[in-house]
Amino acid sequence: MSLTAAMESSCELDLVYITERIIAVSYPSTAEEQSYSSNLREVAHMLKSKHGNNYVLFNLSERRRDVNKLHPKVLDFGWPDMHTPALEKICSICKAMDTWLNAAAHNVVVLHNKGNRGRLGVVVAAYMHYSNISASADQALDRFAMKRFYEDKVVPVGQPSQKRYIHYFSGLLSGSIKMNNKPLFLHHVIMHGIPNFESKGGCRPFLKIYQAMQPVYTSGIYNVQGDSQTGICITIEPGLLLKGDILLKCYHKKFRSPTRDVIFRVQFHTCAVHDLDVVFGKEDLDEAFRDDRFPEYGKVEFVFSYGPEKIQGMEHLENGPSVSVDYNTSDPLIRWDSYENFNIQREESAEGAWAEPPLPSKHLEKG
Template identity: 25%
Template structure:
């Protein structure tokens, strides 16, 4: 092949961005301007025709981070070109992240496909609002493939592919702390490949202790409630999330904590948890009519060491403009007790093909 032809083939077709070698993303995913339904098909179809002019249809593995619509227009568009699509959700209980099981499937599938030959490519698309989880998934893949060895640099590199403020546009909370946590989970694979991902286990979440009262009432206090979401540890075949714990919105259960009078806030959850867990702390007003998100975190129980999860204010997902409402020494402590039940990650979730 001549030098000119090699250069021609290395240049991504118009409408695609090459994030890394052989990893293409549709460029409209980096924008707030999304196509109407009648515009999307000719747009994607035009790009696919360019690709098919250069490569075989069989050269591409296609991923899509889906929206909320049940009828998947993206899958229909690709099916017209005899290309199947693997679909992933764009959030997990509001967090723009994938579960560890889905991450495992995504990175393993991608690695296997790319390793088959230099003319194999990944073609990745996200529907409207999917940029935050797409950015995370790309960073996770680059770390898994060892194309980056620093979690923060990988995530920042992907973020920079889009205009400033795009994550803020689609996510009311800054998702970077939880995304960084999961990227570190991915990086641990290189430390002990034979033990990654680690055995999943059921754990008793005893309580949640907050040290340092955040200011969410404008007077140095808050009326917090706690909610914990995750899979039912007693129903391993049910992949849906459940409310594992929730503070009742009653005057007996919700009280005012102030920075002047209180040093800690404690929630006695006493619930078994397993796998990927989302924990939200919400502050209510004095009439229990309005609420504001204090923080949200997502974590995986299999990666917690020494039965204790410790988080400071830089390790929780918060509203973009609320960091100064938290004391500098703010901490969240989640003590745990191990249970006997152990399981292993298996890629059994249903992909939309």
């Protein structure tokens, strides 16, 4: 343990045996590269001496060659920090963990993460629910340990969308959430309450919508004064067809400045959407849930339909005359995609039989 203590002090490494066979190796995003790299070698030495070649590394962060110092066999399942992975990816991770752990009694899983610990939380909580399918006394003890790790280490730093996806996964496994296979067309995104992102109040929001982490829509830039409106409606006509994992990100474009701030971010999966009117409160919105600039009573409403045609009787949603819109989406600041580096990575590391395993429940097979 003195080695572990030395490593922790050198670059804030957090090495935790969540259970006897599931280990978390986590570094903050601020860890210096040189310290982080040398640390990996020390961790690899410790793992090798204690577990031989009986462990597989699950990398939950961006792909990088030096992670292979921990083990020559690395499964890359990474996704952007502070976000949630695709629902299908959660299934794949759990299936791969289960396959490896059940292959031999001495096999060990090492979860590697550089950045916010929310990534670890998603995987640990999801696997806790996944392992609940085949209960045994030993697994019950493991689930208690996983639950304690999740509550102690992850809940304080997690994002609402991460908790939402764990809820989806648990509900789909148990059958408490039924699959929605109907097409959903998004027509309106309504912000109730105006965030205060300008010195004189108000904000200049614009939306970017992603499907499977690929951009599918960018709105114009809305100029809203804080005391002129109680809300703002961004209308998409014809309606935008959404299916699967959706990320909606609302930015504030600073006035006379080539920068932007995140107002809120929200991720959801259309398979779990059964209402044509969906409301996310402040506590449900990533980033905004702990941002004082977003009003406490604020919420974001999504209005869907089952077709692209304009929904009749929605004239009351139109913005007042004080709201102006700039449709110059060719602005590099508006067009810039912060997920491009993840989008161009080929997911080739989870090879062979683990690449696209069967979904773990009859409730998921339809999706």
